Amino acid sequence: MSKLIVVTRDGEEKILSGSVGSSVLEVIHDAGIEDLMALCGGCCSCATCHVYVDDEWISAAGAANEDEADLLEDSEHRKTASRLACQIKITDKLDGLRVIVAPED
Amino acid sequence: MITTDILIVGGGQGGAQVAISLRQGGYEGSIVMVGDEPDMPYDRPPLSKDYLAGDKTVDRLLLRKAEFWEKNKIDLCVGKRIASIDAEAHVAITDDEEKFQYGYLIWAAGGYARPLPIPGGDLSGIHVIRTREQVDLLRLEVENAREIVVIGGGYIGLEAAAVLTKQGKKVTILEAESRVLARVAGAPISEFYESEHRAQGVTIHTGVAVTHLEGENGRVKSVVLANGDEISADLVIAGIGLIPNKDIIEAAGAKCSNGVEVDELCRTSLPDIFSIGDCACHANKFAEGAFLRVESVPNAVGQAKAVVSVILGDPKPFVDVPWFWSNQYDLKLQTAGLNHGYDETILRGDPATRSFSLIYLRKGQVVAVDAVNMIKDFMAGKKLVEKGLVVDKASLADTDILLKSLLG
Known part of the structure; x- marks a missing residue:
C-alpha cells in the first residue's frame, strides 16, 4: 500500500492509501471523493479526471503522455503540473504523492 | 412493502x-x-x-x-x-x-442485446455482449474456440473482433450493409477500419445476409448466408444492436x-x-x-x-455535446456530436497515416467529428459542434491549420 494525499475541490486534504498498480483515479473514487467524473472510465479518452501534481512530486510522477497532453491542452485550468488521474499509476516510488483536484472546466 | x-x-x-x-x-x-x-x-x-x-x-x-x-x-x-x-x-x-x-x-x-432473429439463433455457442455475466460466459467458451463469426459490424462487433483476433482466433465479421459502421460513421471511417481489421487477419464480408445458423447437438457449427456460402463457426457473437x-x-x-x-x-x-x-x-x-x-x-x-x-430543487437540463469512444488495436476513435442528417463530409488528414479525422457537416454546420488517433481534433471538434459553427471547408481539411483556431 502506498500513501496518497488528495486536496479536494473544496480545499479539504485527505490522506488515502492505494495499492500499487491501481491508478490515482481509482484510489480517489474508492475513497468516495466524487470530484472527478472520469467519464471514459479511465481509458485516457476524455479530460474529466484532471489533477495537479504537487510541485515536489512532479518529476517522480513523470510528465503527461502524448494523448494525455492533447486531452489537457485546451483546459482552461491547465498548468505544467497537470495530469489525468487515470494515467498516474501508484508505485512504491510514489508513496506519499500529493495531488490537487483541478477546477472543473 | x-x-x-x-x-x-x-x-x-x-x-x-x-x-x-x-x-x-x-x-x-x-x-x-x-x-x-x-x-x-x-x-x-x-x-x-x-x-x-x-x-x-x-x-x-x-x-x-x-x-x-x-x-x-x-x-x-x-x-x-x-x-x-x-x-x-x-x-x-x-x-x-x-x-x-x-x-x-x-x-x-x-x-x-438484440437476439438473432433467424432460425438457429437460439443454439448454444451464440453470444452477445452487454452484461458482465454474458462476457464471462463468452470468455469461457472462447478458450476452446478456433473459428469465431461476429454478426454485425458495429462498434461492439469490431471491438470484440479486435480483441479475439489478437488472441489468435480466426475471426470473420459479417455485415448486412455495404460497409462496417454504416449506421454510425461515414465511408472513409468504415473503409479505414475494414482495412485495419483485414491487416490484422480478420475476414470481413459486407453486404451479406445471414439466413440461418446450422447446429450439431444443439450447438452452433456454421453460419449460412443468402448466397449459399456456409462459414464454419465454433462460436458466434451477435452484435446487432x-x-x-x-x-x-x-x-x-x-x-x-x-x-x-x-x-x-x-x-x-x-x-x-x-x-x-x-x-x-x-x-x-x-x-x-x-x-x-x-x-x-x-x-x-x-x-x-x-x-x-x-x-434537489435547482433544475438544470442536460445539453452537452454527445461524445463516444471506441478502442480497437492501438486505434483510439473519438466522436464528438451526432452526424444525424449530415449532407457532406470532409476528410482531414490521410487515413494511411493512421491519424486523421472525418468532419460531418449539415447545411455547412459542423455537426460531428470522428477523430482517429487525433485527440486534438476531437477536443476542438466538441467545441465546433457545440457552437454549431459554419467554417470554411478548405480550412477544415487543412491539417496545417489547428481546428481550435477555427473556433472564432
Whole structure:
C-alpha cells in the first residue's frame, strides 16, 4: 500500500492509501471523493479526471503522455503540473504523492 | 412493502450516478436501487475491450466498492427485476411480488442485446455482449474456440473482433450493409477500419445476409448466408444492436417510442417518474430536435445529473455535446456530436497515416467529428459542434491549420 494525499475541490486534504498498480483515479473514487467524473472510465479518452501534481512530486510522477497532453491542452485550468488521474499509476516510488483536484472546466 | 424516497430501477452507470450525485448534493432521503444483474454497478464499455481481453478484473470494473454504497446508505438490491409499476399509487413490484412504495422513480433500465432473429439463433455457442455475466460466459467458451463469426459490424462487433483476433482466433465479421459502421460513421471511417481489421487477419464480408445458423447437438457449427456460402463457426457473437427496456414502463402508461420519451429534464409522461440513459428517448438539440436515444456513458451520467438537479430543487437540463469512444488495436476513435442528417463530409488528414479525422457537416454546420488517433481534433471538434459553427471547408481539411483556431 502506498500513501496518497488528495486536496479536494473544496480545499479539504485527505490522506488515502492505494495499492500499487491501481491508478490515482481509482484510489480517489474508492475513497468516495466524487470530484472527478472520469467519464471514459479511465481509458485516457476524455479530460474529466484532471489533477495537479504537487510541485515536489512532479518529476517522480513523470510528465503527461502524448494523448494525455492533447486531452489537457485546451483546459482552461491547465498548468505544467497537470495530469489525468487515470494515467498516474501508484508505485512504491510514489508513496506519499500529493495531488490537487483541478477546477472543473 | 418497502417505502423509499427514491427508487432507481437499473443498476448501471446512469442509475448509479443518480444515487452518487444525490448523496454528493447532500440529499438525505432513502435511496433504493434495484437491478436485474447480480453485480454491483460497473463500467460497461470495457466489456467489449479490456474485460473481454482479460486485461481488467471484475473488481476494477466496479464503479465503486461495496463499502461506498453501504457508507452512503444506498440500498443496492441486485438480481431483482421490477415487473410492474402502478404510477398513480407510486408502487413498483418485482417479479417475485416484492413491493416498493416510492416518492420518485428513476427508470434507468438500459436495454438488452438484440437476439438473432433467424432460425438457429437460439443454439448454444451464440453470444452477445452487454452484461458482465454474458462476457464471462463468452470468455469461457472462447478458450476452446478456433473459428469465431461476429454478426454485425458495429462498434461492439469490431471491438470484440479486435480483441479475439489478437488472441489468435480466426475471426470473420459479417455485415448486412455495404460497409462496417454504416449506421454510425461515414465511408472513409468504415473503409479505414475494414482495412485495419483485414491487416490484422480478420475476414470481413459486407453486404451479406445471414439466413440461418446450422447446429450439431444443439450447438452452433456454421453460419449460412443468402448466397449459399456456409462459414464454419465454433462460436458466434451477435452484435446487432440494443433493444431498450421499456415494456414495463410503457405498460404503466409512460409515453414511449424508440425508448421512453422524456423532456429536457428527463421527466417521463408519468408523474414523479424519470428515465435516463440508454433507454431514454429525448429531443436532441444536436440532431435538429429529433427524438433519439444516445447510448453512451457521458449521456447516462449527464442525464442522471439533470434528474438530481430536479430532485434537489435547482433544475438544470442536460445539453452537452454527445461524445463516444471506441478502442480497437492501438486505434483510439473519438466522436464528438451526432452526424444525424449530415449532407457532406470532409476528410482531414490521410487515413494511411493512421491519424486523421472525418468532419460531418449539415447545411455547412459542423455537426460531428470522428477523430482517429487525433485527440486534438476531437477536443476542438466538441467545441465546433457545440457552437454549431459554419467554417470554411478548405480550412477544415487543412491539417496545417489547428481546428481550435477555427473556433472564432
